Amino acid sequence: MKKLLLLLFISFAFIGSANANSIEGAFGYLLGETQSPEKKDCWYNFDCYSYSGFEPKKPLSHYPHYMFNLTFTTNKIYEIKGWTRREREQLENCDGYDSEFGKILGMLEAKYGDFEKISWGYKSAAFKFEDGDRRIFINCFSDRERDSYESTLTYTDFKLEKLHKNEIEAYKKTKFLEEAKDYDL
Numbered sequence: 016m017k018k019l020l021l022l023l024f025i026s027f028a029f030i031g032s033a034n035a036n037s038i039e040g041a042f043g044y045l046l047g048e049t050q051s052p053e054k055k056d057c058w059y060n061f062d063c064y065s066y067s068g069f070e071p072k073k074p075l076s077h078y079p080h081y082m083f084n085l086t087f088t089t090n091k092i093y094e095i096k097g098w099t100r101r102e103r104e105q106l107e108n109c110d111g112y113d114s115e116f117g118k119i120l121g122m123l124e125a126k127y128g129d130f131e132k133i134s135w136g137y138k139s140a141a142f143k144f145e146d147g148d149r150r151i152f153i154n155c156f157s158d159r160e161r162d163s164y165e166s167t168l169t170y171t172d173f174k175l176e177k178l179h180k181n182e183i184e185a186y187k188k189t190k191f192l193e194e195a196k197d198y199d200l
Contacts, residue, residue, distance in 0.1 A: 038144070038149035038150070038151060040095060041095050041097075041168070041170045042071035042073075042074070042081055042097060045092065046093065046094075046170060046171075046172040046175065047093075047175060048092050049089070049090050049091055049092075050083070050090055051090065068080070068082050069083070074097075075097060075119065075168075076115075077115045077116070077119055077166065078097030078098060079099055080097065080099065081095075081096065081097050081098075083096070084179070086182055087179055087182040088182040088185070088186070089182065093172050093175035093176045094172070094176065095169070095170040096168065096170075097167070097168045098168070099165065099167075101164040102162050102164070107157060108137055108138075109135070109136065109138060109139055109140040109155035109156070109166075110140065116153075116155040116166055120153055123151065123153065127144050127146075127151065130142035130143060130151070131145075133154075138157050138158060139155060139156045141153070148172060148174040149170070150169075150170075150173070153166075153167070153168045154166065154167055
């Protein structure tokens with residue numbers, strides 16, 4: 016009986032670690048990590064976001080641009096992104112593991128496991144890997160007729176993204192209440 020209970024407890028430990036969130040972050044930053052925003056933009060409808068461009072310690076040559084999005088008030092990273100836009104001579108296809116896009120997808124699958132294929136063809140490809148409230152999304156679009164190529168690699172924490180939206184709503188309410196003081200509504 017004691018051995019059976021011991022095996023049961025050990026198996027729960029393995030189940031817990033297997034279900035642990037494998038997506039922690041990318042490019043030297045962790046999802047949920049607190050950062051100071053370099054810039055805060057607010058549009059007329061109070062849909063505000065914070066962001067910061069950065070240069071990772073180990074950048075992917077395929078992605079020369081990087082950013083992360085922060086929750087509005089608490090400044091926690093809820094999204095990390097690398098992206099590229101190319102024209103003319105630098106165009107490539109989206110299909111095949113021999114393309115730059117395919118090599119990055121292969122590295123991601125080696126680390127995290129199989130990605131779900133949303134689409135994959137000569138002109139466009141999109142894949143995702145989800146683990147709990149977090150997702151990795153990689154996509155590619157190539158249009159030789161328009162001389163354009165775009166690709167993004169995005170890590171998102173949906174729980175923190177929801178926190179971001181709630182923080183914006185609280186900010187809007189505070190601003191509207193401040194403005195309403197001047198009126199008899």
